[in-house]
Amino acid sequence: xxxxxxxxxxxxxxxxxxxxxxxxxxxxxxxxxxxxxxxxxxxxxxxxxxxxxxxxxxxxxxxxxxxxxxxxxxxxxxxxxxxxxxxxxxxxxxxxxxxxxxxxxxxxxxxxxxxxxxxxxxxxxxxxxxxxxxxxxxxxxxxxxxxxxxxxxxxxxxxxxxxxxxxxxxxxxxxxxxxxxxxxxxxxxxxxxxxx
Numbered sequence: 001x002x003x004x005x006x007x008x009x010x011x012x013x014x015x016x017x018x019x020x021x022x023x024x025x026x027x028x029x030x031x032x033x034x035x036x037x038x039x040x041x042x043x044x045x046x047x048x049x050x051x052x053x054x055x056x057x058x059x060x061x062x063x064x065x066x067x068x069x070x071x072x073x074x075x076x077x078x079x080x081x082x083x084x085x086x087x088x089x090x091x092x093x094x095x096x097x098x099x100x101x102x103x104x105x106x107x108x109x110x111x112x113x114x115x116x117x118x119x120x121x122x123x124x125x126x127x128x129x130x131x132x133x134x135x136x137x138x139x140x141x142x143x144x145x146x147x148x149x150x151x152x153x154x155x156x157x158x159x160x161x162x163x164x165x166x167x168x169x170x171x172x173x174x175x176x177x178x179x180x181x182x183x184x185x186x187x188x189x190x191x192x193x194x195x196x
Contacts, residue, residue, distance in 0.1 A: 005029055005038055023049040024056050031062040039065075039097070040105040043073040047106070048113070053086060068094055072102045079103075080110075138175070143168045 005026070023045055030038040045051070053070065060066050070089045077084045135144050146164050149156050156164065 005033065005035075023051045024059075027051060027056055027066075028060055031060050031066055034062070034065065036097075036101075039069060040102050041109075042066075042069050043076055043102055043106045044109040046070075046073050047077065047082060047110075053089070064094065065096075067091075068097055069102075072097060072099055075099065076103050076106050080107075138171060139168065143171075 027042055027045060030042060033039075046053070057063055057066060067090055070086065071091060074084055074086055074089065076082075132144075135147065139147065142160075142163065146156055146160050146168055149160075150164075
């Protein structure tokens with residue numbers, strides 16, 4: 001059973017399961033284990049998938065445990081300014097669970113959730129830097145400004161338009177026409193003749 005829960009937690013992303021019913025069943029299974037490692041996942045599952053809390057409360061035999069986790073979740077969400085969908089959750093005076101551990105786990109999962117965006121942002125930064133370096137090797141600063149304005153659909157004045165038509169457009173046309181040739185030459189290794 002523990003292996004099945006770990007697999008499902010991994011899928012939940014804790015990653016997406018196909019429906020809220022799947023998440024509700026997962027939470028019910030976690031509650032049945034009473035294993036703290038799995039219980040700490042519940043606030044994040046509630047945050048990410050917004051399961052039917054009332055339905056879980058009706059089905060679980062571990063209602064006191066679940067209410068304590070809901071109270072912890074509500075406190076975490078409040079501290080992190082996350083809107084909750086809890087309706088009249090009874091207060092549980094029992095404090096068997098460590099709030100700090102639950103909050104740390106939740107924050108770690110939240111960071112992991114946002115990590116792919118950081119990687120995508122890094123890739124965008126590298127792509128932009130490479131583009132700017134490539135443009136700098138072929139175009140003047142003024143030409144780069146004109147190209148940027150054209151890319152962003154900003155109007156250019158008459159002088160820039162004439163400059164673009166006379167010089168920049170011709171360079172861009174050459175780049176287009178030389179792509180295949182450039183790939184062929186770049187792939188070849190030059191032969192070095194020591195005698196020359």
